[in-house]
Amino acid sequence: MAGPMQQAARLDDIPEDHGIRVTLSDTPILLVRQGDDVHAFSADCPHAGAPLEEGAVCNGRIVCPWHKGTFAIDDGRVIEPPALIGLKRYPVSVENGNVLVSSEAEEPPASFPSADTRMFAIIGAGAAGAAACTALREGGFLGRIALIGPESGEPYDRTALSKFVASGDMPPGEVPSLLPEGFATKRRIERIEAQVIKLDAADKRIDLPNELTLHYDAALICTGGTPKPMDVPGANLKRVHLLRSRDDAATLDASLRDAKKAVIVGASFIGLEVASSLKKRGLDVTVVAPGKIPLATQFGDELGLMFKRLHEKNGVEFRMESKVKALIGDDAVHAVELDGGETIPADVVIVGTGVRPATDFLQGIALAHDGGIEVDSAMRAAPGLYAAGDVAQFPLPRSDADLRIEHWRVAQQHARVAALNMAGGDEHYTGVPYFWTYHFGKRFEYLGHASEHDDVLIDGDLDSQAFIAYLIKDGKVAAIVACDREAPTAKLAEAMRATLTLDEARSVAGNQS
Numbered sequence: 139m140a141g142p143m144q145q146a147a148r149l150d151d152i153p154e155d156h157g158i159r160v161t162l163s164d165t166p167i168l169l170v171r172q173g174d175d176v177h178a179f180s181a182d183c184p185h186a187g188a189p190l191e192e193g194a195v196c197n198g199r200i201v202c203p204w205h206k207g208t209f210a211i212d213d214g215r216v217i218e219p220p221a222l223i224g225l226k227r228y229p230v231s232v233e234n235g236n237v238l239v240s241s242e243a244e245e246p247p248a249s250f251p252s253a254d255t256r257m258f259a260i261i262g263a264g265a266a267g268a269a270a271c272t273a274l275r276e277g278g279f280l281g282r283i284a285l286i287g288p289e290s291g292e293p294y295d296r297t298a299l300s301k302f303v304a305s306g307d308m309p310p311g312e313v314p315s316l317l318p319e320g321f322a323t324k325r326r327i328e329r330i331e332a333q334v335i336k337l338d339a340a341d342k343r344i345d346l347p348n349e350l351t352l353h354y355d356a357a358l359i360c361t362g363g364t365p366k367p368m369d370v371p372g373a374n375l376k377r378v379h380l381l382r383s384r385d386d387a388a389t390l391d392a393s394l395r396d397a398k399k400a401v402i403v404g405a406s407f408i409g410l411e412v413a414s415s416l417k418k419r420g421l422d423v424t425v426v427a428p429g430k431i432p433l434a435t436q437f438g439d440e441l442g443l444m445f446k447r448l449h450e451k452n453g454v455e456f457r458m459e460s461k462v463k464a465l466i467g468d469d470a471v472h473a474v475e476l477d478g479g480e481t482i483p484a485d486v487v488i489v490g491t492g493v494r495p496a497t498d499f500l501q502g503i504a505l506a507h508d509g510g511i512e513v514d515s516a517m518r519a520a521p522g523l524y525a526a527g528d529v530a531q532f533p534l535p536r537s538d539a540d541l542r543i544e545h546w547r548v549a550q551q552h553a554r555v556a557a558l559n560m561a562g563g564d565e566h567y568t569g570v571p572y573f574w575t576y577h578f579g580k581r582f583e584y585l586g587h588a589s590e591h592d593d594v595l596i597d598g599d600l601d602s603q604a605f606i607a608y609l610i611k612d613g614k615v616a617a618i619v620a621c622d623r624e625a626p627t628a629k630l631a632e633a634m635r636a637t638l639t640l641d642e643a644r645s646v647a648g649n650q651s
Contacts, residue, residue, distance in 0.1 A: 154173075179209070203625060220550055271322075277563060293317060339519075360527045537587075580621055591610055
Protein backbone atom coordinates (compact mmCIF):
# COMPACT_ATOMS: atom_id res chain seq x y z
CA MET A 139 0.00 0.00 0.00
CA ALA A 140 1.31 3.44 -0.93
CA GLY A 141 2.25 5.85 1.81
CA PRO A 142 0.72 9.29 2.19
CA MET A 143 0.78 11.49 -0.91
CA GLN A 144 2.73 14.74 -0.67
CA GLN A 145 2.81 17.87 -2.78
CA ALA A 146 5.92 17.54 -4.97
CA ALA A 147 5.59 20.10 -7.78
CA ARG A 148 3.25 21.92 -10.11
CA LEU A 149 2.66 20.20 -13.44
CA ASP A 150 3.63 23.37 -15.30
CA ASP A 151 7.04 23.39 -13.55
CA ILE A 152 8.09 20.05 -15.08
CA PRO A 153 9.63 20.36 -18.58
CA GLU A 154 9.20 17.56 -21.08
CA ASP A 155 12.84 17.31 -22.20
CA HIS A 156 14.37 16.47 -18.81
CA GLY A 157 13.26 15.48 -15.34
CA ILE A 158 13.35 17.46 -12.12
CA ARG A 159 14.55 16.33 -8.71
CA VAL A 160 12.47 16.72 -5.56
CA THR A 161 13.03 15.44 -2.04
CA LEU A 162 10.15 13.95 -0.06
CA SER A 163 10.75 12.65 3.47
CA ASP A 164 14.53 12.65 2.74
CA THR A 165 13.94 10.53 -0.38
CA PRO A 166 15.31 11.96 -3.68
CA ILE A 167 12.75 11.46 -6.45
CA LEU A 168 12.88 12.18 -10.18
CA LEU A 169 9.71 13.57 -11.78
CA VAL A 170 9.33 13.18 -15.55
CA ARG A 171 6.45 14.40 -17.67
CA GLN A 172 4.61 12.98 -20.67
CA GLY A 173 1.94 15.46 -21.67
CA ASP A 174 -0.40 15.69 -18.69
CA ASP A 175 0.99 12.50 -17.10
CA VAL A 176 3.83 12.46 -14.55
CA HIS A 177 5.96 9.52 -13.48
CA ALA A 178 8.10 9.38 -10.34
CA PHE A 179 11.29 7.33 -10.03
CA SER A 180 14.44 7.05 -7.95
CA ALA A 181 16.50 10.13 -8.82
CA ASP A 182 19.97 8.60 -9.19
CA CYS A 183 21.13 6.11 -11.80
CA PRO A 184 21.51 2.66 -10.20
CA HIS A 185 24.76 2.10 -12.10
CA ALA A 186 27.00 4.85 -10.69
CA GLY A 187 24.70 7.32 -8.99
CA ALA A 188 24.47 9.94 -11.74
CA PRO A 189 21.80 12.62 -11.12
CA LEU A 190 19.23 11.72 -13.76
CA GLU A 191 17.73 15.21 -13.90
CA GLU A 192 20.97 16.31 -15.60
CA GLY A 193 20.36 13.88 -18.46
CA ALA A 194 17.59 13.95 -21.03
CA VAL A 195 14.06 12.74 -21.63
CA CYS A 196 13.39 11.86 -25.26
CA ASN A 197 11.89 9.08 -27.40
CA GLY A 198 10.02 7.81 -24.35
CA ARG A 199 13.30 7.26 -22.51
CA ILE A 200 15.19 8.72 -19.59
CA VAL A 201 18.88 8.99 -20.55
CA CYS A 202 21.61 9.01 -17.88
CA PRO A 203 23.99 11.97 -18.30
CA TRP A 204 27.15 10.09 -17.36
CA HIS A 205 27.13 6.75 -19.16
CA LYS A 206 24.01 7.03 -21.36
CA GLY A 207 22.08 4.18 -19.80
CA THR A 208 18.40 4.45 -20.67
CA PHE A 209 15.17 3.71 -18.83
CA ALA A 210 11.57 3.57 -20.05
CA ILE A 211 9.67 6.69 -19.10
CA ASP A 212 6.46 4.75 -18.43
CA ASP A 213 7.74 2.25 -15.87
CA GLY A 214 11.48 2.88 -15.28
CA ARG A 215 12.62 -0.48 -16.65
CA VAL A 216 16.11 -0.77 -18.17
CA ILE A 217 16.22 -0.36 -21.93
CA GLU A 218 19.98 -0.08 -22.37
CA PRO A 219 22.89 -0.52 -19.93
CA PRO A 220 25.17 0.13 -18.13
CA ALA A 221 22.47 0.09 -15.46
CA LEU A 222 21.30 -3.50 -15.11
CA ILE A 223 18.27 -2.93 -12.89
CA GLY A 224 15.42 -0.50 -13.38
CA LEU A 225 14.46 2.57 -11.41
CA LYS A 226 12.29 2.39 -8.31
CA ARG A 227 8.77 3.64 -8.97
CA TYR A 228 6.76 5.89 -6.67
CA PRO A 229 2.98 6.36 -6.75
CA VAL A 230 1.99 9.67 -8.30
CA SER A 231 -1.19 11.54 -9.16
CA VAL A 232 -2.00 14.93 -10.67
CA GLU A 233 -4.85 16.92 -9.15
CA ASN A 234 -5.77 20.42 -10.30
CA GLY A 235 -2.28 20.94 -11.67
CA ASN A 236 -0.61 19.72 -8.44
CA VAL A 237 1.73 16.71 -8.61
CA LEU A 238 1.30 14.47 -5.57
CA VAL A 239 3.82 11.73 -4.85
CA SER A 240 4.32 9.07 -2.16
CA SER A 241 7.83 8.71 -0.76
CA GLU A 242 7.31 4.94 -0.39
CA ALA A 243 8.39 3.02 -3.48
CA GLU A 244 6.14 0.48 -5.14
CA GLU A 245 7.10 -3.13 -4.53
CA PRO A 246 8.32 -4.96 -7.66
CA PRO A 247 6.37 -8.10 -8.58
CA ALA A 248 7.71 -11.29 -7.03
CA SER A 249 9.04 -14.11 -9.19
CA PHE A 250 8.59 -17.78 -8.43
CA PRO A 251 10.38 -20.97 -9.44
CA SER A 252 8.91 -22.68 -12.47
CA ALA A 253 8.97 -26.06 -14.11
CA ASP A 254 11.25 -24.77 -16.89
CA THR A 255 14.02 -27.35 -17.20
CA ARG A 256 16.09 -25.54 -19.83
CA MET A 257 19.71 -24.64 -19.05
CA PHE A 258 21.25 -21.44 -20.37
CA ALA A 259 25.02 -20.97 -20.09
CA ILE A 260 26.71 -17.57 -19.96
CA ILE A 261 30.41 -18.02 -20.65
CA GLY A 262 32.24 -14.95 -19.43
CA ALA A 263 31.52 -13.45 -16.02
CA GLY A 264 32.22 -9.82 -16.88
CA ALA A 265 30.07 -6.86 -17.86
CA ALA A 266 28.27 -8.71 -20.66
CA GLY A 267 27.71 -11.76 -18.48
CA ALA A 268 26.14 -9.64 -15.77
CA ALA A 269 23.92 -7.87 -18.29
CA ALA A 270 22.80 -11.20 -19.74
CA CYS A 271 21.85 -12.64 -16.36
CA THR A 272 19.68 -9.67 -15.43
CA ALA A 273 18.08 -9.53 -18.89
CA LEU A 274 17.24 -13.25 -18.87
CA ARG A 275 15.32 -12.95 -15.62
CA GLU A 276 13.75 -9.70 -16.80
CA GLY A 277 12.73 -11.45 -20.02
CA GLY A 278 10.86 -14.11 -18.06
CA PHE A 279 13.30 -17.01 -18.21
CA LEU A 280 12.95 -18.98 -14.98
CA GLY A 281 15.08 -22.00 -15.84
CA ARG A 282 18.69 -22.70 -14.90
CA ILE A 283 21.35 -20.03 -15.57
CA ALA A 284 25.04 -20.93 -15.23
CA LEU A 285 27.45 -17.97 -15.23
CA ILE A 286 30.88 -19.38 -16.04
CA GLY A 287 34.26 -17.65 -15.76
CA PRO A 288 37.65 -18.20 -14.13
CA GLU A 289 37.75 -15.10 -11.90
CA SER A 290 36.42 -15.40 -8.38
CA GLY A 291 33.25 -13.67 -7.21
CA GLU A 292 30.54 -11.82 -9.07
CA PRO A 293 31.12 -9.59 -12.13
CA TYR A 294 32.75 -6.26 -11.30
CA ASP A 295 33.28 -2.88 -12.94
CA ARG A 296 36.44 -3.48 -14.96
CA THR A 297 36.56 0.15 -16.14
CA ALA A 298 37.66 1.19 -12.66
CA LEU A 299 40.98 -0.65 -12.99
CA SER A 300 42.73 1.83 -15.29
CA LYS A 301 40.77 4.89 -14.17
CA PHE A 302 40.72 4.62 -10.37
CA VAL A 303 42.69 1.61 -9.10
CA ALA A 304 45.88 2.54 -10.94
CA SER A 305 45.66 6.07 -9.51
CA GLY A 306 45.42 4.76 -5.95
CA ASP A 307 41.93 6.23 -5.49
CA MET A 308 40.31 2.80 -5.18
CA PRO A 309 41.81 -0.35 -3.61
CA PRO A 310 41.55 -3.38 -5.91
CA GLY A 311 39.32 -5.16 -3.41
CA GLU A 312 36.80 -2.30 -3.49
CA VAL A 313 36.08 -2.33 -7.21
CA PRO A 314 32.27 -2.28 -7.27
CA SER A 315 30.16 -5.25 -8.26
CA LEU A 316 27.93 -4.89 -11.31
CA LEU A 317 25.06 -6.81 -9.75
CA PRO A 318 22.97 -5.64 -6.80
CA GLU A 319 23.92 -7.24 -3.51
CA GLY A 320 22.38 -10.68 -3.24
CA PHE A 321 21.11 -10.67 -6.84
CA ALA A 322 22.75 -13.95 -7.84
CA THR A 323 21.27 -15.77 -4.85
CA LYS A 324 17.81 -14.21 -5.09
CA ARG A 325 17.53 -14.74 -8.84
CA ARG A 326 19.11 -18.21 -8.77
CA ILE A 327 22.22 -17.52 -10.85
CA GLU A 328 24.64 -20.46 -10.57
CA ARG A 329 28.20 -19.15 -10.50
CA ILE A 330 30.82 -21.59 -11.82
CA GLU A 331 34.38 -20.33 -11.26
CA ALA A 332 36.22 -22.24 -13.96
CA GLN A 333 37.90 -21.85 -17.33
CA VAL A 334 35.96 -23.48 -20.14
CA ILE A 335 38.10 -26.11 -21.84
CA LYS A 336 35.87 -26.63 -24.85
CA LEU A 337 32.47 -25.61 -26.18
CA ASP A 338 31.15 -27.85 -28.95
CA ALA A 339 28.50 -25.85 -30.81
CA ALA A 340 27.21 -28.89 -32.70
CA ASP A 341 26.62 -30.97 -29.55
CA LYS A 342 25.70 -27.98 -27.34
CA ARG A 343 28.22 -29.25 -24.81
CA ILE A 344 30.61 -27.42 -22.51
CA ASP A 345 33.67 -29.18 -21.06
CA LEU A 346 35.04 -27.87 -17.76
CA PRO A 347 37.96 -28.96 -15.56
CA ASN A 348 37.70 -32.14 -13.47
CA GLU A 349 35.78 -33.88 -16.27
CA LEU A 350 32.67 -31.81 -15.62
CA THR A 351 30.38 -31.50 -18.64
CA LEU A 352 27.35 -29.28 -19.13
CA HIS A 353 24.72 -29.57 -21.85
CA TYR A 354 22.96 -26.34 -22.70
CA ASP A 355 19.81 -25.32 -24.52
CA ALA A 356 21.26 -21.90 -25.34
CA ALA A 357 24.63 -20.31 -24.62
CA LEU A 358 26.15 -16.85 -24.82
CA ILE A 359 29.87 -16.38 -25.43
CA CYS A 360 31.10 -13.14 -23.85
CA THR A 361 34.64 -14.04 -22.83
CA GLY A 362 36.14 -10.72 -23.91
CA GLY A 363 39.74 -10.40 -25.00
CA THR A 364 43.08 -11.89 -24.06
CA PRO A 365 45.84 -9.25 -23.73
CA LYS A 366 48.62 -9.48 -26.27
CA PRO A 367 51.93 -9.86 -24.42
CA MET A 368 55.12 -8.30 -25.73
CA ASP A 369 57.43 -10.48 -27.80
CA VAL A 370 60.75 -8.84 -26.93
CA PRO A 371 63.69 -9.82 -24.71
CA GLY A 372 62.88 -9.20 -21.06
CA ALA A 373 59.11 -9.38 -21.46
CA ASN A 374 58.89 -11.89 -18.60
CA LEU A 375 60.75 -9.75 -16.07
CA LYS A 376 59.06 -8.83 -12.83
CA ARG A 377 57.24 -5.48 -12.68
CA VAL A 378 56.14 -5.84 -16.32
CA HIS A 379 52.35 -5.79 -16.19
CA LEU A 380 49.24 -6.35 -18.24
CA LEU A 381 46.06 -4.77 -16.89
CA ARG A 382 42.96 -6.80 -17.65
CA SER A 383 41.68 -8.23 -14.36
CA ARG A 384 41.30 -7.28 -10.72
CA ASP A 385 44.22 -9.60 -9.90
CA ASP A 386 46.33 -7.78 -12.50
CA ALA A 387 45.39 -4.49 -10.84
CA ALA A 388 46.35 -5.81 -7.39
CA THR A 389 49.74 -6.96 -8.68
CA LEU A 390 50.33 -3.60 -10.38
CA ASP A 391 49.26 -1.75 -7.25
CA ALA A 392 51.89 -3.62 -5.22
CA SER A 393 54.60 -2.75 -7.77
CA LEU A 394 53.69 0.93 -7.70
CA ARG A 395 54.13 1.43 -3.97
CA ASP A 396 57.84 2.16 -4.24
CA ALA A 397 58.06 2.99 -7.96
CA LYS A 398 59.13 6.39 -9.26
CA LYS A 399 59.36 5.90 -13.03
CA ALA A 400 56.88 4.14 -15.29
CA VAL A 401 56.86 3.33 -18.99
CA ILE A 402 53.59 2.59 -20.74
CA VAL A 403 53.79 0.66 -23.98
CA GLY A 404 50.92 1.70 -26.23
CA ALA A 405 49.01 4.98 -26.58
CA SER A 406 45.56 3.39 -26.54
CA PHE A 407 42.63 4.55 -24.42
CA ILE A 408 43.72 2.21 -21.63
CA GLY A 409 47.37 3.19 -21.94
CA LEU A 410 46.60 6.89 -21.68
CA GLU A 411 44.15 6.35 -18.81
CA VAL A 412 46.90 4.55 -16.92
CA ALA A 413 49.31 7.38 -17.75
CA SER A 414 46.85 9.86 -16.22
CA SER A 415 46.40 7.64 -13.16
CA LEU A 416 50.11 7.18 -12.55
CA LYS A 417 50.78 10.92 -12.81
CA LYS A 418 48.17 11.45 -10.13
CA ARG A 419 50.14 8.93 -8.08
CA GLY A 420 53.27 11.05 -8.51
CA LEU A 421 55.27 8.90 -10.93
CA ASP A 422 57.35 10.04 -13.88
CA VAL A 423 55.52 8.58 -16.89
CA THR A 424 56.69 7.96 -20.45
CA VAL A 425 54.40 6.59 -23.17
CA VAL A 426 55.98 4.64 -26.04
CA ALA A 427 53.95 3.96 -29.19
CA PRO A 428 54.59 3.35 -32.90
CA GLY A 429 52.05 5.86 -34.24
CA LYS A 430 52.69 9.54 -34.90
CA ILE A 431 49.79 10.95 -32.83
CA PRO A 432 47.91 9.20 -29.98
CA LEU A 433 44.33 8.14 -30.85
CA ALA A 434 44.59 9.66 -34.34
CA THR A 435 43.26 6.44 -35.90
CA GLN A 436 40.07 6.75 -33.88
CA PHE A 437 39.59 10.52 -33.79
CA GLY A 438 41.85 12.18 -36.34
CA ASP A 439 44.96 14.30 -35.87
CA GLU A 440 43.34 17.39 -34.32
CA LEU A 441 41.66 15.50 -31.49
CA GLY A 442 44.63 13.19 -31.05
CA LEU A 443 46.92 16.20 -30.58
CA MET A 444 44.50 17.61 -28.01
CA PHE A 445 44.87 14.45 -25.93
CA LYS A 446 48.65 14.59 -26.34
CA ARG A 447 48.80 18.24 -25.22
CA LEU A 448 46.59 17.50 -22.21
CA HIS A 449 48.94 14.73 -21.12
CA GLU A 450 52.08 16.75 -21.76
CA LYS A 451 50.64 19.67 -19.79
CA ASN A 452 50.33 17.27 -16.86
CA GLY A 453 53.89 15.97 -17.18
CA VAL A 454 53.56 12.85 -19.35
CA GLU A 455 56.39 12.37 -21.85
CA PHE A 456 55.87 10.69 -25.23
CA ARG A 457 58.13 8.66 -27.46
CA MET A 458 55.94 8.39 -30.53
CA GLU A 459 57.03 6.61 -33.71
CA SER A 460 59.03 4.30 -31.45
CA LYS A 461 58.96 0.62 -30.59
CA VAL A 462 60.34 -1.30 -27.64
CA LYS A 463 63.41 -3.31 -28.61
CA ALA A 464 64.02 -4.91 -25.21
CA LEU A 465 63.18 -4.67 -21.52
CA ILE A 466 66.31 -4.59 -19.40
CA GLY A 467 66.82 -6.02 -15.94
CA ASP A 468 68.26 -8.95 -14.00
CA ASP A 469 65.18 -10.05 -12.07
CA ALA A 470 62.87 -7.04 -12.33
CA VAL A 471 62.74 -4.48 -15.11
CA HIS A 472 64.81 -1.33 -14.63
CA ALA A 473 64.92 0.14 -18.15
CA VAL A 474 63.28 0.05 -21.58
CA GLU A 475 65.41 0.05 -24.72
CA LEU A 476 63.80 1.59 -27.82
CA ASP A 477 64.43 0.69 -31.43
CA GLY A 478 66.08 4.07 -31.99
CA GLY A 479 68.73 3.32 -29.36
CA GLU A 480 67.33 5.38 -26.42
CA THR A 481 67.16 3.73 -23.01
CA ILE A 482 64.45 4.93 -20.58
CA PRO A 483 64.74 4.12 -16.86
CA ALA A 484 61.68 2.24 -15.58
CA ASP A 485 60.69 0.83 -12.20
CA VAL A 486 57.50 -0.54 -13.72
CA VAL A 487 56.24 -1.18 -17.26
CA ILE A 488 52.57 -1.44 -18.24
CA VAL A 489 51.82 -3.11 -21.57
CA GLY A 490 48.72 -1.91 -23.42
CA THR A 491 49.16 -3.23 -26.93
CA GLY A 492 45.66 -4.58 -27.47
CA VAL A 493 43.77 -7.84 -27.07
CA ARG A 494 42.66 -10.74 -29.23
CA PRO A 495 39.25 -12.43 -28.93
CA ALA A 496 39.21 -15.14 -26.25
CA THR A 497 37.69 -17.84 -28.45
CA ASP A 498 40.31 -20.60 -28.53
CA PHE A 499 37.96 -23.03 -26.74
CA LEU A 500 35.23 -22.91 -29.43
CA GLN A 501 34.56 -25.84 -31.76
CA GLY A 502 31.85 -26.40 -34.33
CA ILE A 503 31.67 -22.89 -35.80
CA ALA A 504 33.96 -21.01 -38.16
CA LEU A 505 35.70 -17.98 -36.68
CA ALA A 506 36.52 -14.70 -38.39
CA HIS A 507 40.09 -14.06 -39.53
CA ASP A 508 40.96 -12.35 -36.23
CA GLY A 509 39.37 -15.03 -34.05
CA GLY A 510 36.09 -13.19 -33.57
CA ILE A 511 32.65 -14.79 -33.82
CA GLU A 512 30.43 -13.70 -36.69
CA VAL A 513 26.88 -12.91 -35.54
CA ASP A 514 23.72 -11.41 -37.03
CA SER A 515 21.86 -8.42 -35.61
CA ALA A 516 20.19 -10.74 -33.07
CA MET A 517 23.72 -11.60 -31.85
CA ARG A 518 23.16 -15.19 -33.03
CA ALA A 519 26.19 -17.16 -34.23
CA ALA A 520 24.55 -20.58 -34.66
CA PRO A 521 21.37 -22.30 -33.49
CA GLY A 522 21.27 -21.87 -29.72
CA LEU A 523 24.60 -20.00 -29.66
CA TYR A 524 25.08 -16.25 -29.26
CA ALA A 525 28.07 -13.92 -28.83
CA ALA A 526 28.51 -10.45 -27.33
CA GLY A 527 31.20 -7.88 -26.71
CA ASP A 528 34.85 -8.08 -27.72
CA VAL A 529 34.42 -11.50 -29.36
CA ALA A 530 31.43 -10.56 -31.53
CA GLN A 531 31.82 -9.43 -35.14
CA PHE A 532 28.43 -7.81 -35.67
CA PRO A 533 26.60 -5.69 -38.27
CA LEU A 534 26.99 -2.07 -37.16
CA PRO A 535 23.62 -0.31 -37.46
CA ARG A 536 23.29 2.45 -40.06
CA SER A 537 26.37 1.22 -41.90
CA ASP A 538 27.48 -1.53 -44.25
CA ALA A 539 30.21 -2.71 -41.87
CA ASP A 540 30.58 -5.90 -39.86
CA LEU A 541 33.16 -5.33 -37.16
CA ARG A 542 34.20 -5.89 -33.57
CA ILE A 543 34.07 -3.01 -31.08
CA GLU A 544 35.99 -3.46 -27.84
CA HIS A 545 33.90 -1.15 -25.69
CA TRP A 546 32.58 -2.15 -22.28
CA ARG A 547 29.05 -0.76 -22.73
CA VAL A 548 28.71 -2.19 -26.24
CA ALA A 549 29.33 -5.62 -24.69
CA GLN A 550 26.41 -5.01 -22.33
CA GLN A 551 24.19 -3.75 -25.16
CA HIS A 552 24.94 -6.91 -27.13
CA ALA A 553 24.35 -9.14 -24.14
CA ARG A 554 20.88 -7.74 -23.45
CA VAL A 555 19.85 -8.36 -27.05
CA ALA A 556 21.23 -11.90 -26.98
CA ALA A 557 19.71 -12.75 -23.61
CA LEU A 558 16.24 -11.49 -24.50
CA ASN A 559 16.40 -13.58 -27.69
CA MET A 560 17.51 -16.63 -25.70
CA ALA A 561 14.43 -16.07 -23.54
CA GLY A 562 12.19 -16.16 -26.63
CA GLY A 563 12.28 -12.57 -27.85
CA ASP A 564 12.91 -11.10 -31.27
CA GLU A 565 15.43 -8.36 -30.48
CA HIS A 566 18.02 -6.83 -32.79
CA TYR A 567 20.98 -4.62 -32.03
CA THR A 568 20.08 -1.15 -33.27
CA GLY A 569 21.90 0.84 -30.61
CA VAL A 570 24.47 3.60 -30.72
CA PRO A 571 27.89 2.49 -29.46
CA TYR A 572 29.07 4.54 -26.50
CA PHE A 573 32.42 4.74 -24.75
CA TRP A 574 33.90 7.06 -22.16
CA THR A 575 37.48 7.64 -21.13
CA TYR A 576 38.93 9.60 -18.21
CA HIS A 577 42.09 11.75 -18.21
CA PHE A 578 43.22 14.22 -15.55
CA GLY A 579 39.73 14.69 -14.14
CA LYS A 580 38.14 15.12 -17.57
CA ARG A 581 35.49 12.73 -18.91
CA PHE A 582 35.55 12.29 -22.69
CA GLU A 583 32.59 10.66 -24.41
CA TYR A 584 32.52 8.85 -27.74
CA LEU A 585 29.15 8.25 -29.42
CA GLY A 586 28.74 6.18 -32.56
CA HIS A 587 31.63 4.63 -34.43
CA ALA A 588 33.75 6.00 -37.28
CA SER A 589 36.13 3.48 -38.80
CA GLU A 590 37.10 6.37 -41.05
CA HIS A 591 35.91 9.95 -41.54
CA ASP A 592 36.23 12.76 -44.05
CA ASP A 593 36.14 15.77 -41.73
CA VAL A 594 35.94 16.85 -38.10
CA LEU A 595 33.82 19.87 -37.10
CA ILE A 596 34.30 21.22 -33.59
CA ASP A 597 31.90 23.30 -31.52
CA GLY A 598 33.66 24.64 -28.43
CA ASP A 599 37.24 24.82 -27.27
CA LEU A 600 39.47 21.74 -27.46
CA ASP A 601 42.20 22.92 -25.13
CA SER A 602 39.81 23.82 -22.33
CA GLN A 603 38.16 20.42 -22.84
CA ALA A 604 34.67 21.87 -23.36
CA PHE A 605 33.49 20.85 -26.82
CA ILE A 606 31.54 18.60 -29.13
CA ALA A 607 33.45 17.29 -32.14
CA TYR A 608 31.46 15.82 -35.03
CA LEU A 609 33.22 13.16 -37.14
CA ILE A 610 31.71 13.39 -40.63
CA LYS A 611 31.59 10.66 -43.26
CA ASP A 612 29.86 11.20 -46.61
CA GLY A 613 28.02 14.24 -45.26
CA LYS A 614 26.59 12.42 -42.24
CA VAL A 615 27.64 12.35 -38.57
CA ALA A 616 29.39 9.01 -38.04
CA ALA A 617 30.53 9.66 -34.48
CA ILE A 618 30.82 12.33 -31.83
CA VAL A 619 33.57 13.06 -29.32
CA ALA A 620 32.67 15.40 -26.47
CA CYS A 621 33.84 16.71 -23.12
CA ASP A 622 31.85 18.72 -20.57
CA ARG A 623 28.72 18.36 -22.67
CA GLU A 624 26.84 15.60 -20.87
CA ALA A 625 23.27 16.85 -21.30
CA PRO A 626 23.64 17.45 -25.07
CA THR A 627 25.28 14.04 -25.56
CA ALA A 628 22.41 12.40 -23.65
CA LYS A 629 20.08 13.80 -26.32
CA LEU A 630 22.47 12.86 -29.13
CA ALA A 631 22.73 9.29 -27.84
CA GLU A 632 19.06 8.91 -28.72
CA ALA A 633 19.00 11.07 -31.84
CA MET A 634 21.86 9.10 -33.42
CA ARG A 635 19.57 6.06 -33.69
CA ALA A 636 18.74 7.80 -36.97
CA THR A 637 21.28 9.07 -39.50
CA LEU A 638 21.99 12.75 -38.82
CA THR A 639 23.42 15.57 -40.86
CA LEU A 640 25.72 18.01 -39.09
CA ASP A 641 22.98 20.63 -38.88
CA GLU A 642 20.53 18.10 -37.42
CA ALA A 643 23.07 16.96 -34.81
CA ARG A 644 23.89 20.54 -33.86
CA SER A 645 20.21 21.30 -33.48
CA VAL A 646 19.76 18.34 -31.10
CA ALA A 647 22.80 19.44 -29.10
CA GLY A 648 21.49 22.99 -28.79
CA ASN A 649 24.39 24.46 -30.82
CA GLN A 650 26.59 24.70 -27.70
CA SER A 651 29.96 26.20 -28.58
